[in-house]
Amino acid sequence: MGRKFFVGGNWKCNGTADQVDKIVKILNEGQVPSPDVVEVVVSPPYVFLPVVKSQLRPEFHVAAQNCWVKKGGAFTGEVSAEMLVNLGIPWVILGHSERRSLLGESSEFVGDKVAYALSQGLKVIACVGETLEQRESGSTMDVVSGQTKAIAERIKDWTNVVIAYEPVWAIGTGKVATPAQAQDVHAFLRDWLKTNVSPEVAESTRIIYGGSVTAANSKELAGQLDVDGFLVGGASLKPEFIDIISSATVKSA
Numbered sequence: 001m002g003r004k005f006f007v008g009g010n011w012k013c014n015g016t017a018d019q020v021d022k023i024v025k026i027l028n029e030g031q032v033p034s035p036d037v038v039e040v041v042v043s044p045p046y047v048f049l050p051v052v053k054s055q056l057r058p059e060f061h062v063a064a065q066n067c068w069v070k071k072g073g074a075f076t077g078e079v080s081a082e083m084l085v086n087l088g089i090p091w092v093i094l095g096h097s098e099r100r101s102l103l104g105e106s107s108e109f110v111g112d113k114v115a116y117a118l119s120q121g122l123k124v125i126a127c128v129g130e131t132l133e134q135r136e137s138g139s140t141m142d143v144v145s146g147q148t149k150a151i152a153e154r155i156k157d158w159t160n161v162v163i164a165y166e167p168v169w170a171i172g173t174g175k176v177a178t179p180a181q182a183q184d185v186h187a188f189l190r191d192w193l194k195t196n197v198s199p200e201v202a203e204s205t206r207i208i209y210g211g212s213v214t215a216a217n218s219k220e221l222a223g224q225l226d227v228d229g230f231l232v233g234g235a236s237l238k239p240e241f242i243d244i245i246s247s248a249t250v251k252s253a
C-alpha cells in the first residue's frame with residue numbers, strides 16, 4: 001500500500017467566528033477527490049476546534065496547533081493532549097517553526113511533546129525545517145536530521161506520525177521551495193529514516209511539504225516522488241485550498 005496523500009491546513013492564529021463559518025462552508029461544498037486518495041486535516045485555533053469539528057464534512061478531520069508536553073495540571077494557558085483526546089480531536093501539529101523560533105521550543109522539547117501526544121493516542125504532524133541562514137551555510141540536512149533525530153530517539157511507533165518539511169524561509173514569504181529543493185530534502189529525510197529507524201518506516205511515513213504552497217504550485221510539487229502532501233498556511237484560509245487538495249490526483253494518475 002502506498003502512502004496516502006495528506007493535505008493539512010494550518011490556520012495559525014487567524015479567524016473570527018464569522019470567518020470560520022465561511023471557511024467551513026467552502027470546505028464542505030468543495031469538490032475533492034475521495035478519502036481513499038487524500039486525507040484532509042484542518043487546524044483551526046483551539047477555541048474554534050469544537051465548532052469546526054462539529055460542522056466539518058465527516059471525511060475531513062481536525063488538528064490542534066500545539067499541546068502541552070505532558071499530563072495537564074498547573075500549567076496556565078496550556079492545553080493538554082488528554083483534553084484533545086477527550087474532545088475527539090484526532091491530530092495535533094507539533095514543532096512548527098513559529099513555535100520553535102518565537103516561543104523557544106527546542107528540538108528536545110518538541111521530541112518530548114511528540115512522544116507524549118502519541119502515547120495519549122493523538123496523531124502528530126511533526127514539523128522540521130531550516131532557516132535561510134542555515135540553508136545558505138549548507139547545513140539544511142544537518143538541521144532537519146537533528147530535528148528528526150530528537151523525535152526518533154523518543155518514539156518507537158511511527159504509524160501515527162506525518163513529517164512536515166517546512167523551510168522557514170518559505171513560510172509566509174511567497175518564496176516556495178522549488179520542486180527539486182523539496183524533493184532533495186524529502187528524499188534525504190526518507191533515507192535518514194531508512195538508516196536510522198527502519199526501511200519499513202521510511203517507506204510508509206508520509207513526508208509533506210509546507211511553505212508558500214498555493215494552487216499555482218501544488219501540482220508540480222505533488223509530482224515529486226517523495227512529496228506525500230502539504231501543510232498549507234495562508235492558502236488554507238482561501239477557496240484555493242480545495243484545488244490544493246485536488247492536486248492529490250497527480251499521484252493517483
Ligand SMILES: O=C(CO)COP(=O)(O)O
Pocket residue numbers: 010096166170171172173174210211212213231232233234235
Ligand atoms: O507554516 C506553514 C504551514 O504550517 C506554511 O505557511 P504558508 O503556507 O502561509 O507559507
